Amino acid sequence: MSGNKKILGDDRHLFIVSTLKNSNIPISGRELGLLTNVSRQIIVGDINLLKAKGEPIMATSRGYLYMHPMIEPKRIEKIIVCNHSPEQTEEELMMLVDYGITVKDVKVEHPVYGDLTASVMVSNRSEVVDFIKNIHQTNATFLLELTDGIHSHTIIADSEQQIESAENALRDAKILVE
Template identity: 60%
Template structure:
């Protein structure tokens, strides 16, 4: 492939899979577009096609991640119900990550569209800071603003149940947890 030659169709999608499988961090669509000499929008379409083929790719605020089958020790997963103002979103996420908990997603029940969810995938304060910055940068709206009262759910994962319990205790103390 020459420097400015586009990688076409199926060959490009196979290159995307191989690149994402080898990546050690999320890869932005812009970066994948530069790799294959196509626009970010073409990459978005390719990722949609790959997801339709059941490739385990998720979109995060940092870019695309290939979700490898896990051969790691069992992780604990739980859904936690929260309520807070948009101004408390960073505090909420920091409480989770400070207790060793990864926030996978956020879900709400919308009065028109039903269940809506978005991937978050934050595991540390740096991830949280980047997520909050991106929301601000694009004048984004937190999903909780689309609800009556700000109630939303997070799917969280941790190495052990105690980490999740500690996060719940801290959220309760901050008046964010809905019991």
């Protein structure tokens, strides 16, 4: 933290919401902490409070995003089921984004915890590379490792054709489960 004065309580919450609303890219908790002169842990608590108050803030692997209401044309969401090794994750995600697909999340069915869902939110090759790099740098495990490779994704596309083409590519790679 710098020598600047801390932004306190409600003023900090307003600042966080305003900053996230005005950004088209994720902003990390560390960066928000530096901007408000508080710790990243304080920001994590603030984000949780803001989410509890109904602010549509999403935590991604690259930081926080404010989820603006969609005014763009209706996009198609579909859940697909896949099965592959952890080493094939990058290949799978690249195939999807190459067809204009956004991979919203990954889900697994855990025998004890039930459905576990994690945000992925990748739409292009650069975001996939960053996502995979973040997994490796943090020594995190892929959720699919909990279920011997079986997992699902919520995918988003502009057309049925994009989804169909992506599914065909995954089918050819023997990744899609039908």
